[in-house]
Amino acid sequence: MKHVISDVMTITKRQLLQLARIPELLVFSTIQPVMFVLLFRFVFGGSIETGQPGGYVQLLMPGIFVQTVAFTLAATAVGLAEDMKKGLIDRFRSLPISRGAVVIGRTFGDALLNILVLTVMAAAGYAVGWRPTSGGLSIFAAFLFLFMFGYALSWIGIYVGLAVKEARTVQSVGFLVTFPLTFLSNAFAPTTGMPKALQYFAEWNPVSTMVAACRQLFGLKNEFGATASSWPSQHPLETSLLYMFLLMAIFIPLSIRKYKNTSN
Amino acid sequence: MKSVIAEHLVKTYRNGEVKALDDLSLDVEEGTVLGVLGPNGAGKTTTVRILATLLKPDSGIATVAGIDVAKHPDKVRELIGLSGQYAAVDETLTGWDNLVMFGRLYHLGKLTSIKRADELLERFSLTDSARRPIKTYSGGMRRRLDLAASLIVQPKVLFLDEPTTGLDPRGRQEMWGVIQELVKGGVTLLLTTQYLEEADQLADEIAVIDHGKVIARGTSDALKKQVGGERLEITVENTDITKTQEIVSRISTSAIHTDVRTISAPVSTGSIALMEALRALDEAKIHPLDIALKRPSLDDVFLSLTGHVAEEEVIAQPVKKKRGGKK
Ligand SMILES: Nc1ncnc2c1ncn2[C@@H]1O[C@H](COP(=O)(O)OP(=O)(O)OP(=O)(O)O)[C@@H](O)[C@H]1O
Ligand SMILES: [Mg+2]
Numbered sequence: 001m002k003h004v005i006s007d008v009m010t011i012t013k014r015q016l017l018q019l020a021r022i023p024e025l026l027v028f029s030t031i032q033p034v035m036f037v038l039l040f041r042f043v044f045g046g047s048i049e050t051g052q053p054g055g056y057v058q059l060l061m062p063g064i065f066v067q068t069v070a071f072t073l074a075a076t077a078v079g080l081a082e083d084m085k086k087g088l089i090d091r092f093r094s095l096p097i098s099r100g101a102v103v104i105g106r107t108f109g110d111a112l113l114n115i116l117v118l119t120v121m122a123a124a125g126y127a128v129g130w131r132p133t134s135g136g137l138s139i140f141a142a143f144l145f146l147f148m149f150g151y152a153l154s155w156i157g158i159y160v161g162l163a164v165k166e167a168r169t170v171q172s173v174g175f176l177v178t179f180p181l182t183f184l185s186n187a188f189a190p191t192t193g194m195p196k197a198l199q200y201f202a203e204w205n206p207v208s209t210m211v212a213a214c215r216q217l218f219g220l221k222n223e224f225g226a227t228a229s230s231w232p233s234q235h236p237l238e239t240s241l242l243y244m245f246l247l248m249a250i251f252i253p254l255s256i257r258k259y260k261n262t263s264n
Numbered sequence: 265m266k267s268v269i270a271e272h273l274v275k276t277y278r279n280g281e282v283k284a285l286d287d288l289s290l291d292v293e294e295g296t297v298l299g300v301l302g303p304n305g306a307g308k309t310t311t312v313r314i315l316a317t318l319l320k321p322d323s324g325i326a327t328v329a330g331i332d333v334a335k336h337p338d339k340v341r342e343l344i345g346l347s348g349q350y351a352a353v354d355e356t357l358t359g360w361d362n363l364v365m366f367g368r369l370y371h372l373g374k375l376t377s378i379k380r381a382d383e384l385l386e387r388f389s390l391t392d393s394a395r396r397p398i399k400t401y402s403g404g405m406r407r408r409l410d411l412a413a414s415l416i417v418q419p420k421v422l423f424l425d426e427p428t429t430g431l432d433p434r435g436r437q438e439m440w441g442v443i444q445e446l447v448k449g450g451v452t453l454l455l456t457t458q459y460l461e462e463a464d465q466l467a468d469e470i471a472v473i474d475h476g477k478v479i480a481r482g483t484s485d486a487l488k489k490q491v492g493g494e495r496l497e498i499t500v501e502n503t504d505i506t507k508t509q510e511i512v513s514r515i516s517t518s519a520i521h522t523d524v525r526t527i528s529a530p531v532s533t534g535s536i537a538l539m540e541a542l543r544a545l546d547e548a549k550i551h552p553l554d555i556a557l558k559r560p561s562l563d564d565v566f567l568s569l570t571g572h573v574a575e576e577e578v579i580a581q582p583v584k585k586k587r588g589g590k591k
Contacts, residue, residue: 003371010368017365018356021397087352091413094316095369096341 004098011092011105015079016112029075029113030120033068037121040064040188041128061121061130062142062214063187066207068121069114069150070182074174076110076157081167089262100256107154114150118143134219142217145240149210152244155251162258187211203230206243212236267421267452268292268315273324275310275476284310285321286476292421292454292469297447299467300456301566307476308456309349312425315454316346328421345419349426351410353398359385359409360394366413384412388442404435411442422446424455428462440465460563472569480569487565496537497528498545499554508552511544525553 019026040060080103083089092102122130122143132139157174164170184198185191185207191199202208213236232239268291275285285307292298302308313319315326317337326333328340353362360381367377385394388408398406407427414422427443428436443466447453457463463470464484471481480487496516500508508527512520515537516529531537538557545552 006371007369010365014354014357014361014365017361018354021356021358021361086355087348087350088354090313090318090348091346091352092369093318094341094344094346095366096338096371097369 004101007097007101008105008108011102012108012112015106015109019113026116030117033064033117033121034124036064036068037061037124037128044188055129057125057129058131058218058220059215060188061125062211062218062220063182063185064125065118065121065146065214066149066210067178067182067187068117069146070153070178070207071174072110072114072150073153073157073160073178074171075113076106076154077161077164077170077174078167079110080106080158080161081165081170084161084165084262085167099260103158103255103259107151107158110154110157111147111151114147118146132218134217138217138219142214145210145213145217145237148244149206149240152247152251155248155255158255159251159258162255162262181205181207185211200230203233206240206247208232209236209239209243213240265294266291267294268298268326268328268454270311270315270326271324273311273314273321273326275307275314275319275321283476285314285324288324288473288476288478290471290478290481292452294452295450296468297453297455297466299463299470300454300473301458301460301463301470302456302473303458303566306473308473309425310476311473312346312348312423312454312456316344316423317341343420345414345416345422347407347411347414347422347424347427349429351398351406353406353410353413355398358395358397359390359401359405362398362409363413363416366416370417372416380416384415388412402435404431404438407431407435407439408442411439415446418449419451421452421454424453426456426458429458436462460561460566472566474569480565488560490565490568493530493532493560494534495528495558495560496531496541497526497554497556497558498541498552499526500550500552501525504548504550507548508545508550511541511548511550514544515540528558531557 037060040063041057044056044060080089089102132142156177160173160177161170164173184194184202185205186202187207191202191208194202209232212233216236270288270290273285273288274283276283288307288311290298290300290311300308300311310319314321315328315333317333317340320334329343331339331343333340353359354365357365363381363384364377367380368374372380382391382394385391388411390405390409390412393401393405398409401409407430411424411427414424424443428439431439440462443453443455447466455463455466467484469481469483470487471478472487473479480490482490496512498508498512502525505522505525505527509520509522512527512529516531518530520527520529522528533540535557538555542555545555
C-alpha cells in the first residue's frame with residue numbers, strides 16, 4: 001500500500017509526542033540505566049580485578065549497554081499490551097491503514113528512544129571513567145550493533161505483547177526473559193566461575209556475544225568473555241549479527257501475522 | 265437498500281463452551297438507525313466487532329455497504345466509523361493530538377487533519393480542553409472525543425457500542441443530542457445499548473438480543489404492542505391497599521400485581537378504566553397518592569420477551585425485579 005511510510009511515521013510520531021507530553025517518561029527511561037552505570041561502577045568497580053587497562057568500568061560499560069538495550073523487549077511488549085488493553089489497537093485495526101504499520105511504528109519509536117538512552121549512558125560512562133580505546137569508526141559500529149540488537153529484541157517484544165495482552169503479566173514475562181539472559185552471560189562477571197552446563201549456555205547466549213562484540217569494538221582484549229574457546233566467543237561479531245538476523249527473520253513476519261489475526 | 269447485513273453469525277469462545285453469538289441475523293436499512301438492545305453478555309460487542317472487521321465469525325456472513333467484511337476488510341474500513349464500548353484514544357496525548365493523529369491515519373494531509381480536528385473539537389464542545397491530555401477529561405468528554413475520532417472522514421456506516429454507558433444523565437442527554445445530529449446528517453447507524461429508553465429515543469428500529477440471538481425486532485411501538493396494552497397503576501397509603509386491590513380487580517380483566525404500595529394491572533379500556541377507578545376510589549374514600557395509565561415501557565418488552573430484566577436495570581431499579589412474576 002502506498003501509505004505505509006506515512007502510517008508508520010504517524011504511529012512513531014505518536015510515541016514521540018507521548019514523551020513530549022509527559023517529560024517524566026523520558027527522565028525515567030534514562031535514569032535507570034544511568035543508575036546501573038553508577039551502581040556497578042562504584043559498588044563492584046573496586047573489588048573486581050580485570051587485568052584490563054582502565055579497570056572494571058571498561059568491561060562493565062558494554063555489559064550495561066547490552067543489558068539496557070535488552071530491556072527494550074519488555075518496554076515494547078508493555079507498551080503494546082497497554083495499547084491493546086485500552087482498545088487503541090482495535091481502533092487502529094478498524095482504520096484503513098496498512099497492515100504492519102502499527103507494530104512497525106512502535107518498534108521505530110522504541111528504537112528512537114534507545115538512541116537517546118544510549119547517548120545518555122555513554123555520557124554517564126564517560127563521566128565515571130569509561131574510555132573506549134578503538135577508533136571512531138569501531139565505536140560507531142559498536143553503537144550500531146547495540147541499536148540493532150535492541151531493534152531485533154523489540155520484535156520479540158511485539159510478539160510477547162500481542163500474545164500475552166495483559167500489561168502486568170507482559171512486564172513479568174519481559175523480566176523473566178531478560179534477567180536470566182543478562183546475568184547468565186559474561187556481562188558482569190566471567191563465565192569461568194559458572195558450572196560447566198551454564199558456561200555453555202552463557203557462551204551461546206546472544207547477550208554474551210553482544211557484550212563480547214562490543215568489548216572488541218571498543219578496543220578491549222576479548223578475554224573476559226571468552227573462557228572455553230567456543231565458536232561464539234571466538235567470533236562474537238559474526239555470531240551477534242547472525243542472532244540479530246535470525247531474530248528479525250523469525251519475529252518480524254510472525255509478529256505482523258499475529259497482529260493481523262489478533263483479537264481479544 | 266440494506267447498508268448492513270449480518271446473516272447467521274456464530275461466534276464461540278473457549279472451544280465452543282461460550283456461545284457469544286448463536287445464529288444471529290440482522291440488517292440495517294440505509295440511512296436509518298438500528299438499536300441493538302441487550303443485557304450484559306448478550307453479544308452486542310461481539311456483533312459490532314465482527315461488523316467492524318475486528319473479529320472473524322466462526323460461521324455466517326456479514327456485509328457492510330454490500331462488501332463482505334471477512335473477505336475485504338480493507339475496503340470496509342474505508343467506509344465505517346467505530347466507537348467501541350470503551351473510549352479508545354491515547355490517554356497521554358491531548359484531544360487535539362489524537363484527532364490529528366487519526367486524521368493522518370485516514371490519510372488526510374497534515375493541514376486537512378488539523379482543520380478537521382479543530383472542526384470536530386468545536387462541534388463536540390471540546391475546544392477549551394483541546395490542549396489537555398485525555399487523562400484529565402471527564403467520562404463524557406472522553407466519549408465525545410472518541411466519537412469525534414470515528415467521524416474524521418464522514419463514515420457511510422457508523423457503529424457505536426454502548427455510547428452512553430457510564431455517563432451521568434446530563435452526559436447521556438448531551439450524547440443523545442450529538443447522535444441525533446449525526447443521524448440528521450444521513451449516516452447509517454448501528455448502536456448498541458443496555459438502556460431501553462435509549463433505543464426508544466434514538467433508534468428507528470430495535471433488535472432485542474439475548475444469549476447471542478435476536479429474540480425480537482421491530483419499531484419501538486411494534487415491540488410495545490407485542491407486550492400488550494396499557495396498565496393502570498395506583499399508589500395508595502398502606503391502609504388502603506386491600507380495598508384498592510379489590511377495586512382494581514373489578515376493573516381489570518387479568519391478574520393484578522402489587523409492588524409495595526403500587527397496585528397495577530393491565531386494562532383494555534384505556535381512559536374509561538382510569539375514570540372508573542377514580543370513581544370507585546372516591547366512593548371508598550380512598551385518596552390515591554398517584555394514579556396513572558401507563559403505556560408499556562421497553563423494560564416491560566424486555567421482561568416479557570426474555571423472562572428476565574436487563575441486568576443493568578436490576579441494579580439501578582431493584583424494585584422492578586419483582587415484576588418477574590408477571591410473565
Ligand atoms: N475473548 C473472549 N473469551 C471468552 N468469552 C468471551 C470473549 N469475548 C466475549 N466473550 C463472551 O461472549 C459473550 C458475549 O460477549 P459480548 O462482549 O459480545 O457481550 P455484550 O453484549 O457486549 O455485553 P456487555 O453489555 O457487558 O458489553 C459473553 O458471555 C462473554 O463472556
Ligand atoms: Mg459490550
